[in-house]
Amino acid sequence: MQKPSQLKPLNKQARDQLGGMSLMFLLGMGVNLIGLPAEVSGGARTATSILLSVHVLIGLGLLAGGVSTVRRARSSAFIRQSWTGLVALILTVLCGVMTAVTKSNWWSYGMSVGFITNFWIYGSLYVKTRGGQQ
Numbered sequence: 001m002q003k004p005s006q007l008k009p010l011n012k013q014a015r016d017q018l019g020g021m022s023l024m025f026l027l028g029m030g031v032n033l034i035g036l037p038a039e040v041s042g043g044a045r046t047a048t049s050i051l052l053s054v055h056v057l058i059g060l061g062l063l064a065g066g067v068s069t070v071r072r073a074r075s076s077a078f079i080r081q082s083w084t085g086l087v088a089l090i091l092t093v094l095c096g097v098m099t100a101v102t103k104s105n106w107w108s109y110g111m112s113v114g115f116i117t118n119f120w121i122y123g124s125l126y127v128k129t130r131g132g133q134q
Contacts, residue, residue, distance in 0.1 A: 007129040010072045010082075013065060014126035017085070020062045021119055027055040028111070036103075059093050062118075066090075069125070078125065085121040088114055 034040060034048040066086035073082040092114025099107035 010069065010074075010078060011126060011129035013069045013072055014122045014129060017062060017065050017069065017122040018119065018126060020058055020065060021115060021122070024055060024058050024062065025115060027051050027058065031055060032108075056096075059096060062089055063093060069122075078129070081121060081125050081128075085118060085125070088117045088121060092118060 030051045031048050034044050034051070037045050037049045037052065040048060063086075066082075066089045070079065070082040070086055073079040092111055095107050095110035095114055098104070099111060
């Protein structure tokens with residue numbers, strides 16, 4: 001079992017991942033409500049282009065955060081969970097890319113499944129590392 005002080009960086013990283021995913025959800029919903037840039041014009045096109053760009057940038061940040069989470073995990077249970085989170089993030093990003101390429105709502109559904117999966121994984125990791133218990 002790791003000491004609580006050793007878990008602090010992992011706990012903070014898991015918390016940061018949850019915050020990033022919350023922003024991703026809100027930005028994605030904004031794009032979904034306004035429409036993709038190709039579907040709208042004028043100010044709505046500018047707004048949705050900005051929202052989509054920030055959504056992509058935060059997605060890249062979440063991938064970097066997933067790698068950082070794996071690096072900060074020390075015990076086998078946390079390493080396994082961190083790797084699972086990173087793989088789920090990669091699959092979710094791939095669903096996002098496929099959504100943009102194919103314009104299929106099924107890939108968007110895949111992103112939502114990935115969001116729920118990742119939120120559960122990093123939320124669980126956050127809770128487990130709060131008091132130093134596994």
